[in-house]
Amino acid sequence: MVSTGPGPGCYSLPPTIGFVSHDYTRFASPAYSFHQRLNNSIYLKDASPGPCYYVEPEVTRFGRIRGPSYSMLARPKPPGLPRTPGPGTYSPERVPPPSQQRPPSFSLGARTKYRPVDHVPAPNSYTLPTLLGPRIPSKPSSPCFTISGRNDKGSYSEDLSRTPGPGRYSTTDPNVYLCRLPAFSMLGRLRKPSGAFPTPGPGTHSPEKVIAHWKRSPSYSLGIRHSEYLMPLIADAPEW
Structure with missing residues (x-):
C-alpha cells in the first residue's frame, strides 16, 4: 500500500510563547509590548499648570462670578479760573x-x-486760435499765397558777367592826390593838480637866523680823509 499523505515532519505545533498564533489549548501568561521612544519635546513642553498656579474661587466653569467691586481714582486737578466775561x-x-x-x-x-x-x-489761461492763415479748423479762410526768396541762378537778376557793381568800389582818400589837410589829435585829460605842494610855505622860513650879511672871520671845513695810494686827478696834462 502506498502512502500519499505528508510525512511526520510536515506537521508543526503552534507556539506557546507570545500572543500571536498562541496555542489555544495552553494557558497564556500576560504579555506586554514596548512602544518606541517618544520625542523629548513632549516632555519639555509644559501644557498643564504647575503647583504655583492658583485658581481664584470666583472663577467657575460657568465663568467669573463675583459681587460688585469699586476702585478709587486719583484726585482730580482743581479747576482754574472761570472763563466767563465780567460785567464790564x-x-x-x-x-x-x-x-x-x-x-x-x-x-x-x-x-x-x-x-x-x-x-x-482760470479763464485767462485759455487762448483762442488766430484768425490769420489757413490753419483754422473751424473757420473758413480765404486763399493765401506765400512769396519765396529770389533765386541766385536762373532769374532775371542773375549776374552772368560776375562783375562788381558800383557799390563795390571804395572811394580814395583825398589826401592821396590833393594837399594833405591839417590833422590834429587829442591827448588824454591831464591830472588835476593836487593841493599839497612839496614847496615850503612863508611860515617855514626864518629870516632872523640868516647871518650871511654879517661881518665875521673866515671859517674852514675839513673834508674826508683820502687814501695815500689814490692817484690824484690831473685835469691839464702837459704835452711833450
Missing part, C-alpha cells in the same frame, strides 16, 4: 431796543481757502 465786557447801550424795527444786517466772513486739489485752469 457787555455793552447794553449798543443793543437796539427790541421793540423798534430795523433793516436787516449782514456780515462778511473771511475768504474761503482754495482747494489744493483743484487743478482747473
